[in-house]
Amino acid sequence: MRVCIQRGTREIGGTCVEVESAGARILLDLGLPLDAEDLTSAPLPPISGLTEPDPSLVAIILSHGHRDHWGLLPKARVDIPIVMGRAGERIMRAAADFVPGGFAPTVSHHLENGKLLTLGPFSITPYLVDHSGFDAYALVVEAGGRRVFYSGDLRAHGRKSKLFERMIANPPSHIDVMLMEGSSLGRLPDDAEFETEDQLEGAFVERFKATVGMALVACSAQNIDRVVTVYRAAKRTGRTLIVDAYAAEVLKATAYDSIPKPVQGWPNIAVFIPQSQRVSLKLKGIAPIVDSYRGFRVWPEQLAEQASRSVMLFRGWMLKDIERAGALVGARVFWSQWDGYLHDGAGKMLKEVCLARGIPFESIHTSGHASPGDLKRLAVAVAPKRLIPIHTFERHRFPDLFDNVTLVDDGQWIEV
Ligand SMILES: [Zn+2]
Ligand SMILES: [Zn+2]
Structure with missing residues (x-):
């Protein structure tokens, strides 16, 4: 088996890994680079079968529904089998009607936690993981007696942290090559931990109590963990969570009984x-x-x-509706996304508008990615023969933090 990180050795975003064995190939993710201006100008990685027919390309597996992992898919041939989680597919389908550049893939096989999937010579075992994107998977890919473990995006401090602890307690064994994400390196000191979603819930409760009018929370409707956090904090403070049709459809698409949604039985x-x-x-x-x-x-x-009895899951453009309704008095805005999105675009504009209008603006957020300490625990538990950094801007930090690190370049093939 051979592996090639087509993109992602030096960046977060644009993730794409090509795996080859016995003349057959699969892709793990086909993401849009974070710095891509638009889909048209972002090139596909040089992989045979994406635009020309090549039956040796067996499937594209999407670890989860974040655009930095699927964003180039609309440029690929529609007849390549797509594999992803069922809930992830439903959420992408629901979101496609609402978000610019949304895409509803036709999925031919589904990833299920712990359920072996065979594609050509590849045996794939998905591990459901804790991440800010719902229905996200790490993957063990086995072929020709060799085993690769791809972490996808994961963390240990969300609402499904048990999944991470379970993986540490019972890690995939005999891993020859591990491709591990390192998003948090450079964003958090090595010995620091991110706040948990539970701690965030407590912070929201405190801030909602201190809010006279409407609490406006700017978070992604697809960050289901966060929506649950906000919902629970709203409930604890006697407030109702107000969502728009987009968030309503995404919440319904999870089809999980434990996720709040505007259907009978949910207060x-x-x-x-x-x-x-x-x-x-x-x-x-x-x-x-x-x-x-x-x-x-x-x-x-x-x-x-x-x-005063409401929390609204909102985006900046909704301010005019709230103002028109006379409901901005005493309101506070809570930014609950990565702070990097405040540097330009809609995030920057929202912050400026709040500043100009005297609407208090504060950040309550925690990362969707594991801390360096949790990554260390994962690497130690899996104990791969070789550990290769992916989905990171700080790959040079890997050898200080983890054992058996091999640094590779985009497009470089590695014999597993
Ligand atoms: Zn992600
Ligand atoms: Zn990602």
Whole structure:
């Protein structure tokens, strides 16, 4: 078996790993680089079978539904079999109607925790992991008696931290090559830990208590762990979590009983449809989806009266709806995403608007990726013959932190 990180040895984003054995190949992820201007100008990695027919390309496996892992997929041939988790597929499908450049893949096989999947000469064992993206997997790929472990994106401090501890207690064995993400290196001191989602819940509770009007939380609707954190904090402070149609559809798409959603039986959750979303749903011919929120709707004329008892999952463009409804009085904005998104685009604009308008703006967030300490625990538990950094801007730090590190370049083939 041979492995080639086509992209990702020196960056977070654009992740793509090509694995070859006995004349057959699979790809692990086909991500959009973070610095890509747009899909058109971002080139596909030089992999046979992505645009020209080549039956030796057996499948593309997506570890999870973050764009830095699937974003180039719309440029590839539609007849390449796609493999990913069931809930991940449903969420991508639900989100495709709402997010610019959204994409609903046609998935031919599904990843299931611990369930062996055979694709050509490859035996693949998925491990469900804790990550800010829902339904994310690490993968053991076995072929010709050799074993590769790809961490995908993972962490140990989210709502599914048990999965990480279980992996440490019972790690995949006899791993020849481990491709391990290192997103947190350079972003967190080696001996520091990220706040847990539980700790974040406590922080939100405190801040919601101190908020006179509406608490506006700017987080990704697809960060399901975070939505659950915000929902629980809302409930603990006697507030109702208000979501828009996008978040409502994503929450429903998880199809997990434990995830709050605007369906019968869930208290403290409501749906508000902003004006431009109402128009867009009509244009896309999917306006009838709002019928399913009957009994959960909050109307513009109710927002002001309910503001002090509400938390809204919101994006900057919704401010005008809230203002029009007279519901901005006493509001606070809580930024609950990576701070890097505040440096430009919509994040920067939101922060500036809040500053200009005197709306208090603060950050309450924790990373979707494992701390250096947790990565160390993982590397020690798996004890691979060779450890290769991926999904990191700080690969040169790997040899200080982990054993048996091999540094490779994008496009370099490694005999496993
Ligand atoms: Zn991710
Ligand atoms: Zn990623």
